[in-house]
Amino acid sequence: MFLKFGLSLMFVKGIVMASLLIIMSFNDLKHQIIPDVLSIITLIAGLGFSFLTDISFINSVLGMSIGGLILFLIALIPSALGGGDIKIMLGLGAFLGAYRTIWAIFLAFGLSSIISIVLLLLKIKGRRDYIPFGPFLALGTIISFLIFK
Numbered sequence: 001m002f003l004k005f006g007l008s009l010m011f012v013k014g015i016v017m018a019s020l021l022i023i024m025s026f027n028d029l030k031h032q033i034i035p036d037v038l039s040i041i042t043l044i045a046g047l048g049f050s051f052l053t054d055i056s057f058i059n060s061v062l063g064m065s066i067g068g069l070i071l072f073l074i075a076l077i078p079s080a081l082g083g084g085d086i087k088i089m090l091g092l093g094a095f096l097g098a099y100r101t102i103w104a105i106f107l108a109f110g111l112s113s114i115i116s117i118v119l120l121l122l123k124i125k126g127r128r129d130y131i132p133f134g135p136f137l138a139l140g141t142i143i144s145f146l147i148f149k
Contacts, residue, residue, distance in 0.1 A: 004146055013049045014145060017095050020045065021138035024088055028134030034084030039091055046094025055097035063101040067093030070105055085133050092141050100144045108133070108140030 001014040020042050028034055043064070050060035067089035075081040093101040112133060119125040 001146075009049075009053050013053050013095070016045055016049070017042075017092075017145065018142060020091075021141060025132075025135040025138045028084070028132040032082075032130055032132060034082070034088050034134055036084075036087065039084065039087035042088060042091025043094055044091075046091050046096075050094060050097075059097040060094045062098040063093035063096050064090045065093070066098050067096075067101040067105060070102075081133060085137060088134065089137065092137065096141065096144060100148050103148050104137070104140040104144035106140070107143050108136040111139055112136040 001011050001018065005011040005014060020038065024034055024038055024042075027038070046064075047057070047060055050057045055063070068086055071081055071086045071089045075083070075086055089101075089105070092104065096104055112131070115136070116125070116131050119131065120127065125131060
């Protein structure tokens, strides 16, 4: 973050977002749940930074809407996604804005597909085993935040 943004408000935004993503990822890996309080904190922080940094409040709300809607539609497929993934994406959309949110979701699904196929081929996981999506959302979000404008 520091190499990309220097000592700036974008650096602080990135560190806050990354810290929330680390907590979310480890919680999803260990307990298979993303707590509502973490989703609320992420949403409030994302909207707060929209007043201070590179994206507008409207773009932040648009990112929330796009991220939440895409994951909600996918969650309509039985056992595809949990509700925590949808709620955390609302907050991440507030951090990222519309364009970066689309990229974050695309990257998360791409990375999760690759890793899931490898885990299945190596017989580390079975077809019915739980593979948490939160860490892939975190990775897609960080990549999107650092690469795209």
